[in-house]
Amino acid sequence: MKMNTIAYAALPLTLALALAACGGGASEDAAPKQEQADGADEAAHADEGKITLTQEQITSAGIQIDRAMVGGSGTLELPAMIDGDPQGTQVVSAAIGGRVVALNRNLGQSVGRGDTLAVIESREAALLKGEVEASRARLALANSNLSREQRLFAQRVSPEQDLIAARTAATEARIAYQQAQGQVSAAGAGGGGLNRLGISAPISGQVIARSVVLGQTVDANAELYRVANLSSVSLSLSLQPADAGRVRPGNAVTVTASGRSAEAKVTFVSPALDTATRLVPVIAKLDNRAGQWRVGEAVTASVQLTSEGSGGAADGVVRVPSTAVQTVEGKSVVFVRTKTGFQAMPVTLGDNAGGSVIVRSGLKGTEQVAATNSFTLKAELGKGEAAHED
Known part of the structure; x- marks a missing residue:
């Protein structure tokens, strides 16, 4: 009886030891399994973005390999408009109101500085010219009186006071005559009659606009013609603020349109945004002595960008063809050739440079x-x- 009691007392202890032994074995078996799972995850991350292809498969798929380009800050291609050079364009306006009785130039014709472009007939022109004639007559009379007083004073017949008065009157008459001539010059030139005034070209160039017709009555300061010296023209561009920061005066611009091509130079980058478009106005100067570019013509401009590096150096800028960039899961990637195929490399892109794009980071x-x-x-x-995933 006593022997049985001892046996029953030892049974729970034996069971506990057996369960402990079983539990320890399960834990030891789980550790290698966890290590294997971790290793599989690491291998999956290592293979992420890798594509294994043979050379035959690459050729069959029509995939062409190109080397990334280093150096050159790239270009920015955008539409532009040809304008007349602001320094070489003049508006010819009527200084006085009246009726247009002559138009001496048509659109596209060349003019020289001082050539009479139009003739205006008006009462005001008659008054201006009449004042010139009257002041000329007064000046002639004053000069005659001065000569007489000088002669009488030399003969000691007339006092010096009369000579001084005659000299003063002659001076005043000369000033009045010069003022009358200045008013006529400001209004125009001779028009062939007392009531007619000719409007002269302020510069040499070509007529690019005519705003009036023969017989039309115009007000003072109304535009009659627009004359431009088209030996050089302006190129008007509008850039995004981020791009404008890499364009400076002196940068080259390649202009193309309808089989024509020419080089221009940036002359102005606005420090302020256009209030309507929120873009940065940029102006380039284009040589047009050959006359191949027309004002108002739409063209394509390829603007040379300045590198963001110090001193504007272009070294170290990496570029790849635009066709090499793909978007995977919302990120830009470039497929880099490896021994076994390709590796998708995430990249950070910069500006478009015509047929290529600048890579800011991700490639060497x-x-x-x-x-x-x-x-x-x-x-x-x-x-x-x-x-x-499957």
Whole structure:
């Protein structure tokens, strides 16, 4: 009886030891399994973005390999408009109101400085010219009186006071005559009659606009013609503020339109945004002595960008063809050639540079990238990710 009591007392202890032994074995078995799972995750991350392809598969897919370019700050291609050079364009206006009785130049014709472009007939012109004639007569009379007083004073017949008065009157008459001539010059030139006034060209150039017709009555300061010296023209561009920060006076601009091409130079980058468009106005000067560019013509401008580095140096700027860039999961990537295929490299992009794009980070510039048909690699990458999720 006593022996049985001892046996029952030892049973719970034996069971506990057995359970402990079983639990310890389960824990030891779980550790290697967890290590294997972690290793699989690490291998999956290591293979992320990798695409394995043979050379035959790459050729069959039409994927062309190109090397990333280093150096050159790139260009920015955008639409632009040809304008007349602001320094070489003049508005010819009527200084007085009246009726247009002559128009001596048509659109496109050349003019020289001082050439009479139009003749205006008006009462005001008659008054201006009449004052010139009257002041000329008064000046002639004053000069005659002065000569007589000088002669009488020399003969000691007339007192010095009369000579001084005659000299003063002659001076005043000369000033009045010069003022009358100045008023006529400010209004125009001779028009062939007392009541007619000619309007002269202020510069040499070409007539690019005519705002009146023969017989029309115009007000003072009304525009009659617009004359431009088109040996050089302006190129008007509008840039995003981020791009304008990399454009400076002196930067080259390649202008193309309808089989024509020429080089221009940036002369002005506005320090303020246009209130309507919120863009930065930029002006470039274009040589037009050959007459191949027309005011108002729409063209394409390729603006040379200045590097963001110190001193404007272009070294170290990495560029790739625009066709090499794809978007994967909302991020820009470039497929870099590896020994076994390609690796999708996330990149940070800069400005478009015509057919290429600047890569701010993600590439060193020594890589070979998929430049053509890179979208097939994007599709292949998507298949691999889908299989991995399954």
